[in-house]
Amino acid sequence: MPNRWHCLLLLPACVSAVTLDCKHIRIDKKDFDLSALGGPKTIHEQRWLPPSISNTTFTIDLCGPLKKLKGVDSKEQCPSGTRVCGVEERYNPIDGVKEVTEVRPIAGEYSTSHGRSMDPEVTRLKESSNTAQEGLSIELRGGKFPETRNGDLQKAIIELHCDSELTGNEGFGDDEAVVDAATYGRMGKRADDDNDNGDEDEPELPDLDKGKSLQFVSYKSEKDDLGVLRLTWKTKYACESAEKAPAKEPEDDKKTAGWGFFTWFIIVLFLLIATYIIFGSWLNYNRYGARGWDLVPHGDTIRDIPYIAKEWVGGLADRMKSGGSRGGYSAV
Structure with a gap:
């Protein structure tokens, strides 16, 4: 009984430990407010997998769970509570059809559904990487793919680099670059023509993330079969000088x-x-x-x-x- 009451008394602290409050982040007696970076942001990884072209869209909301998209099958979206989601689509130029092949929940709060918490960890870059780079490193956990006993746990590592000239929201909006299946099909056809001529170079894929403050670094399996997504994010809100509140x-x-x-x-x-x-x-x-x-x-x-x-x-x-x-x- 005493242990049970002890857990109840510590419940508020436990809840704050498994969530990430963007507005109030305090590290080494320094305060950061990342609430301006909230909202879904997308970044891409494209690969040439003959005869198909793979495009994995990673969507991240640093300050809250991702909302379900209307008109999209729930099987093609990550479950509720997800903060970082990866959806892979493959475009086959032979039949001109694209299909969703994988949906990877990388990080989020799944305590009620699967018993896994996001367990965020925030550190200063100067401490975590031993460099002079000013900024923050945020690690988010909780994901698993596939959702089976032998599935691999997932983790996202977002490095926020201090850049006083950028807000961190550059490149995001309604005018983001989008490539349809027909365009990918033409790329695949050109690649086939090049191979017929003895040229084995991969087709040049479009840069869907040009001009974005958020950039894809890598997504691969690291030690203990842990799937790790690494991103970098340039923003003035990661600068230690940004902690000072306006005079007014x-x-x-x-x-x-x-x-x-x-x-x-x-x-x-x-x-x-x-x-x-x-x-x-x-x-x-x-x-x-x-x-x-x-x-x-x-x-x-x-x-x-x-x-x-x-x-x-x-x-x-x-x-x-x-x-x-x-x-x-x-x-x-």
């Missing part, structure tokens, strides 16, 4: 706090007035048997408010008119 932030906080106090003041005042009216009406009904306007405390005064306001506005208008003239007399 405290003023914004004061404005927010002031507006909150004013809002609560209005709410409390409204509740007090409503309570007074309700209690006064109840008292007039039970003590004097009042009905209609007589129920409302000071009902006559409230009823006369429109007339009082009208008279006050009229008097104010008369004073303004009289103040702008001399009453018909002229100076002698």
Whole structure:
């Protein structure tokens, strides 16, 4: 029983240990905010596998689980809770058809489904690689492929390199490069023609990630059959100088706090007035048997408010008119 209560008391710490809060990352007494890098980002690995061309799209959301894509079969997407997913498509130029051949959940939170946690590990590049490069190294785990007893565990290692000129979101948007099956088919046909001429060079595949701050490094099986995806990401948010908050932030906080106090003041005042009216009406009904306007405390005064306001506005208008003239007399 004591051990069970001990686990319950430590539950908040355990939950924070298996998640990655992009907004609050503290390493070696230095704070980093990577929330601007949130959202799905894609990167590609292309290979020539005669007679097909393989294109593996790696999708990563550093700050939250990937959302399911509408109109795409669930079998062609990674399971819920995935942060890093790899989907391989193969294009066969012979029949001009593309198909999804592999779906690899590389990293994510699968504690409820498969008992594996993401177990993130964040270190400074200066500490992990013993180099002068400023930045962070983030390791995310939890994936397994295939999802069988003998499947290989997966891991993603993302190195965020400090670059004060880049936000890290360059190259991502609706205008990202996309190659359809027909284009790959023409590449495969050119490769076949080259091979007929005795040229064994692979066809030059298009660069789908040109201009992106996020770049693919490698994806391969490392020690203990662990599948490791390595990516590099240039961003100013990995710079240690980026930890300093803007100078105007405290003023914004004061404005927010002031507006909150004013809002609560209005709410409390409204509740007090409503309570007074309700209690006064109840008292007039039970003590004097009042009905209609007589129920409302000071009902006559409230009823006369429109007339009082009208008279006050009229008097104010008369004073303004009289103040702008001399009453018909002229100076002698």
